[in-house]
Amino acid sequence: MKSIKKIALIAVAAIMSISLANAQVGIQAGYSMSTNTSNEISLNGFHVGPIYNMSIQGPISLQYGLLYNYLTKQSEGTFVGITGTSTTTAHRLDLPVRVAASFPLTSELNAFVFGGPNFNFGLSQKNDGTADFWGLGSLDVESENIYKIEMSDGKKLISPFDLQLGLGGGLQYKNMGVRVSYDWGMLDRNNSDNIWKNNDLKVGLFYNF
DSSP states (O other): OHHHHHHHHHHHHHHHHSOGGGSEEEEEEEEEEEEETTTTEEEEEEEEEEEEEEEEETTEEEEEEOEEEEEEEEEEEEETTEEEEEEEEEEEEEEEEEEEEEEESSSSEEEEEEEEEEEEEEEEEEEEEEEEETTSOEEEEOOOOGGGOBOTTSOBSBOSEEEEEEEEEEEEETTEEEEEEEEEEOSOOBOSSSOOOEEEEEEEEEEEO
């Protein structure tokens, strides 16, 4: 895990060292879905953030960005007349680094495909709930940020860092377009005996300035 984090930090440093004067700067926003593969529970929400596209040679370019994700899920159930509502809320950051190849369809319309790693960092995730006791009263329960929970040996229960590998593609018309990506989680983020891997889907609209 430590070696993977070091590689991620080196990759981030390398990207930040690239002069933005040589990159096309834009913004992306759209739909996000993150699925815990161990229990198939999905969180849905949105992402937004700056993106960059740096031409390497011919149709090959490097696409990267910094995307904020807001994800949530609400569920409800009833047991012996007690109705419980649970709301999960997550905040995460993505640093996708993709090698892309574009293919002109017309003079102003291009298709492109890409692949590469996505470095994901969980800022916070909570699971808050409310129990309604037969309509006579309710009880609110607020949980702790899962990334701050420690096990008996002092280690964090859930690692906030994730390394994903993804593929995707899209269409660009002049300075705007649509991009779809899917990332497979490579790391088990649960440091106990349980398994927690995340696969993420994004569908976003982008505009290059």
